[in-house]
Amino acid sequence: DTGVSQDPRHKITKRGQNVTFRCDPISEHNRLYWYRQTLGQGPEFLTYFQNEAQLEKSRLLSDRFSAERPKGSFSTLEIQRTEQGDSAMYLCASSFTVQGEKLFFGSGTQLSVL
Amino acid sequence: AQSVTQPDIHITVSEGASLELRCNYSYGATPYLFWYVQSPGQGLQLLLKYFSGDTLVQGIKGFEAEFKRSQSSFNLRKPSVHWSDAAEYFCAVGAGGTSYGKLTFGQGTILTVHP
Numbered sequence: 001d002t003g004v005s006q007d008p009r010h011k012i013t014k015r016g017q018n019v020t021f022r023c024d025p026i027s028e029h030n031r032l033y034w035y036r037q038t039l040g041q042g043p044e045f046l047t048y049f050q051n052e053a054q055l056e057k058s059r060l061l062s063d064r065f066s067a068e069r070p071k072g073s074f075s076t077l078e079i080q081r082t083e084q085g086d087s088a089m090y091l092c093a094s095s096f097t098v099q100g101e102k103l104f105f106g107s108g109t110q111l112s113v114l
Numbered sequence: 115a116q117s118v119t120q121p122d123i124h125i126t127v128s129e130g131a132s133l134e135l136r137c138n139y140s141y142g143a144t145p146y147l148f149w150y151v152q153s154p155g156q157g158l159q160l161l162l163k164y165f166s167g168d169t170l171v172q173g174i175k176g177f178e179a180e181f182k183r184s185q186s187s188f189n190l191r192k193p194s195v196h197w198s199d200a201a202e203y204f205c206a207v208g209a210g211g212t213s214y215g216k217l218t219f220g221q222g223t224i225l226t227v228h229p
Contacts, residue, residue, distance in 0.1 A: 004157065033215050042222050043217075048215055093157075101163055102160050107157045108157065
């Protein structure tokens with residue numbers, strides 16, 4: 001497998017701007033997760049998809065955040081009207097239901113909001 | 115709500131020494147427990163997991179962990195550390211069932227290895 005890829009690796013934006021991140025999971029994986037990691041902390045769950053259906057969202061995911069997985073393949077995470085508190089590493093992970101307990105993580109997108 | 119505590123933020127060991135990283139969890143039912151490792155610029159990698167059965171689980175890279183229900187602990191061990199083990203280690207607990215990928219992570223332990 002080619003692994004989980006995330007784009008971009010780094011994003012610097014000004015407060016109030018919208019940003020969008022992309023995640024390409026391992027091709028045969030039907031589950032896709034988004035996590036957020038701030039400096040000195042472990043990853044925090046944001047949301048997950050099974051195929052194209054978004055099955056659960058964390059309370060951390062305010063209405064400024066939206067995630068999609070339109071065809072059950074890649075996923076996008078959009079943040080509208082960014083705030084400085086949104087600065088973090090956004091991690092994507094995927095898994096295959098039969099082996100669902102093993103998550104494969106991408107290297108993440110580091111967001112800096114100025 | 116489930117939670118994970120990793121009491122040690124930073125641990126330093128000499129190469130060849132033994133290692134134990136501590137993890138305590140809080141969860142009402144039988145937990146699904148994991149250890150992940152994160153190296154700079156790389157994604158988290160699963161070292162090992164515990165779902166049920168034998169409380170001593172073996173993982174990759176020579177790591178093992180022991181589940182102790184009475185102590186709510188899942189400590190990670192390695193008998194002889196290599197310089198390449200320097201990284202950040204995360205313990206995590208999952209609810210299992212249909213939400214098996216929804217994990218609660220500890221804050222991590224940074225491991226430094228001295229030659």
